[in-house]
Amino acid sequence: MGGVRWLLLKDLQILRRSPLQAVLLVAYPILIAVLVGFAISRGPEDPRVAFLNEVPEGTRINVGGQELPEANVRERICKRVECVFVSDREEAREKVASGDVLAALILPADLVNKINSLSTLTPGVPEVEVLVNEENAVKAELVDDRITALLAEANLEIAQRIGAEGSRYLKLLIDGGEFEVLGETIPILGLRAAARILQQVTPALPPTLRPSLEEVSEFAAQARDNLDVAQPLIDRLAQPIEVDKVVVGGESPPLEIFAIAVAATLTLAFVVVLLVAGSLALEREENAFPRLTRGLVSSGGLLGEKILLGIAVGLVVTLLMLLGMRIFVPLELGRVGLWLLAILAAGAALGAAGAALGAAAREVRAVSLLAFMVTLPIAFLSLVPSGAVSPAVFDLIRYVTALFPFKPALEAITAALDEAGPGIGEPLLHLAVLFLAYTALARLALRRFAAV
Amino acid sequence: MRASGIVKRYGDREALKGVSLEAGPGELVAIIGPNGAGKTTLLSILAGISRPDEGAVDSSNGQVGWVPQQAALYRRLTVEENLLLFARLEGHENPRASTEEMLELTGLRERRGEIVARLSGGNQQRINIAIGLLSRPAVLLLDEPSVGLDPRQRARLWEFVSALAGGGTTVIFSTHDIQEAERYGGRVLVLADGESLFDGSAEELREAVRREAPESADRDFETAFVAYLHHRGH
Secondary structure, X not given: OHHHHHHHHHHHHHHHHOHHHHHHHHHHHHHXXXXXXXXXXXXXXXXXXXXXXXXXXXXXXXEOOEEOOOOOHHHHHXXXXXXXXXXXXXXXXXXXXXXXXXXXXXXXXXXXXXHHHHHOXXXXXXXOEEEEOOOOHHHHHHHHHHHHHHHHHHHHHHHHHHHHHHHHHHHHHHHOEEEEEXXXXXXXXXXXXXXXXXXXXXXHOOOOOHHHHHHHHHHHHHHHHHHHHHHHHHHHHOOOOOOOOOOOOOOOOOHHHHHHHHHHHHHHHHHHHHHHHHHHHHHHHOOHXXXXXXXXXXXXXXXXXXHHHHHHHHHHHHHHHHHHHOOOOOOOHHHHHHHHHHHHHHHHHHHHHHHHHHHOOOOHHHHXXXXXXXXXXXXXXXOOOOOOOOHHHHHHHHHHHHOOOHHHHHHHHHHHHOOOOOOOHHHHHHHHHHHHHHHHHHHHHHHHHHHX | OEEEEEEEEEOOEEEEEEEEEEOOOOOEEEEEOOOOOOHHHHHHHHOOOOOOOEEEEEOOOXXXXXXXXXXXXXXXXXXXXXXXXXXXXXXXXXXXXXXXXXXXXXXXXXXXXXXXXXXXXXXXXXHHHHHHHOXXXXXXXXXXXXXXXXXXXXXXXXXXXXXXXXXXXXXXXXXXXXXXXXXXXOEEEEEEOOEEEEEEOHHHHHHHHHHHOHHHOOOOHXXXXXXXXHHOOO
């Protein structure tokens, strides 16, 4: 144990002596972590879209001869995207081509007329124009998604307004009221009142006429009742399916907590894996490994010292990062015990994985590259949610990520940060198993190299 | 130190083929041979780093200090920090006193605070040897200690090593420089392709070379030695 203490001191001296390396080791993962954290928590900014409205001012959608209230299309669209108003098509085209805007949305002058023609015998096809610059696949996908969502929303809005007007007419037919045509108010009796009048006048009629009138009265009542049923149907027509979300599993913490957990785990993973792998490889690069293991310290002791170094530095960096994040997001300090537990367990498993990598290579540079090549893809794969890829690919990703401590470390830290998250027990057990497995692998690798 | 019938195999290749060696206190033994002869393998077995497949090593008289060919020290630490670290790892009761002793012995007291990476190869080798001496070994094993040193550094190194032997330390060193072996080795062990060809004094080696490669007798010793190896099938 004495030897381990002096080796630990030596590694810290070396770390202190290479300030640039130490700063890079800590700053780089924190930079990546903060970027990932922000990317996950903030969501995409509103895309810039050029907007050209050629529809003449004051033109309204007309249903059954009645103009619908103004739809405020401009305000609605510009709530979803950052509108860049352009004066003509040429300007819109230029802005898209130069990349100043993601796309251009043009509402042609005849758009409302074509919508109005839908209720005529010669319906047109209302179209809006979208200009895009599909310079890369991601951008093209983004534009498609945004514009499709925007148009779906516009269609829904129009359908709802038409439905509402239909309902109003139906109500007028059933209950009666007043109807304005060409500035004149026409009173509408309504089926309900008509049936009532018929019922009132029936006793005064000669008996021979009563059955016929009773038939008319019965029809009025049936029509009233059935049209009452039709009203909710018209209301639902615009949006026949509603979403009733039921959470059946995977309790999730707030997004910003998850983002902080991702950032903290990413930092911890890079610091610990790189430091442990690098410092173990350094023993070999400096040719000190055989000298040390000739009785000064056992190979198990040497591995333990490196993992301890990773845990200690990882703990300090991650704790500082979490405390720094408290400035932006409220993190419960009462759970700091769980933070420590999660960081220690994650640090130990990540350290063991780093030791296995470090034992497998002779040079610090090679091992650093190896550590990046392993940690970075695994970290990103661990963030792929179920449903984002096909089930078979997701199963494969699940098995691969279960073999590396990043995912259980993320789960443990998420659970430690927020009580709304998943339980901490399972990830801690997972980390313990991985710690034992990677330590055994590292010992094997060291023995193999020592024998060469 | 006594080693008998050492055999070491790497797969199908036999790196050492039954090599034996014996060295007493204060003796300076040179192991010489061309590259790939098995010198480093033999020294690493004597040091206990590798295990022989056959044969035995006995070093019951005390600790064995090992100085690898490439300096085994931390280049980002200072001279003093390196010595202090290894003194602590060796479990010295007073590691600072041991460090001072080694600084004195290596003549690097004035440069104790310098980062090792900034020192010359010769000075790095002196620290490398000093670290090997920290275990206060009865036997010191040096693997090609003068490689990469200029003549002046080399002379200082051998002066240092000879003083150690003079103090009773058994020194076994490997080299591929026949003149170095002849000049500093009290005894010379010739290895070629893992086989022990000769074990005796430098003078006896000269005699053997003259006897077995007479056509090169009037040439310089190195050329005659190469001819001798050729005659022996290597």
